[in-house]
Amino acid sequence: MIDVHSWATPNGHKVHIMLEETGLEYRVHPIDIGAGDQFKPEFLALSPNNKIPAIVDSDGPDGKPITLFESGAILIYLAEKTGRFQPVDPAGRYRVLQWVMFQMGGLGPMLGQAHHFRIYAPQRIDYAVERYTNEAKRLYGVMDKQLGKTQYLAGDDYTIADIASFPWTRSWQNQGIELAEFPNVQRWHEAIAARPAVQRGVEVLSSARKPLIDDKAREMLFGATQYAKH
Structure with missing residues (x-):
């Protein structure tokens, strides 16, 4: 069993989608980032x-529990655990990992x-606004x-590189x-959005998420609380 401590954000949805795609058994523990969880x-x-998601896999390497944070590391772990969505040959694996790092270090x-x-x-x-809109483009x-x-x-196979990037492109209007x-991105985006596991993954915790419009939520996400010692 994998325990997922998460919220309905792009980084959370990466892991939700991966778990749905692999069929691994999991349970979700909501971390309401607007409330300060x-x-x-x-x-x-x-x-x-203090960032979501994090997982605890009770059946980790050698059958021992393992805890992981950072969504990219979690995707790599789940790909290696299941042998899915990442090539086993070294050249193919690094082709995938470079695009995962593109998402982790740049796109996200x-x-x-x-x-x-x-x-x-x-x-x-x-x-x-101009700087980051231009960078998004x-x-x-x-x-x-x-x-x-x-x-x-x-490449021509769906991998964790796509799972990592897709959730960030769902809000393209806001960017x-x-x-x-970007017709090639649009074709790719529509193909991934049509996958049943992706549709299930992006619904995880979506009903619990509220608009970040109140002062408490803004403080928790953007204010001095972020920089206090915890």
Whole structure:
């Protein structure tokens, strides 16, 4: 059994989708990041960076429990545990891992900043909006060029590289993107969105998530609480 401590965000949905795709047995423990659950000692014991998701696999390596945080590391672990969605040959594996790192180091953080300055910032900062909207367009362009050559990001097979990136592209409107301007990304996005496991995965905890419009939620996510010692 895998215990998933998560919330309905792009990073949470990566793991939800992977678990649905692999058919592994799991149970979800909601971590309401707008209410500050990510700062509770019991969650910090699993995820010291106070970010979701984190998992506890009771049947880890050698049959012993293992705890993991960071969504990219979790995807790699689950791929290796099940032997699915990642090639076994070294060259293929590294083709996939480079696109996972593209998402972890670039796509996620930059689109997150676009979301913040376009939607959540308490005041509009034109320079920041322009900078991160332009970076979002650049990153979509990188994907579009790659997807003009291959069916999926790391080749012609669906892998954890696609599972990592897809949830971040679901909110393309919030990033200042017109998806039709990136036809290869649009084709890829629609194909993944049609997968039954993906449809199930993005519904996990979605009914519990509330708009981040109240002062408490904004403080928990963007205020001084983030920088306090916990």
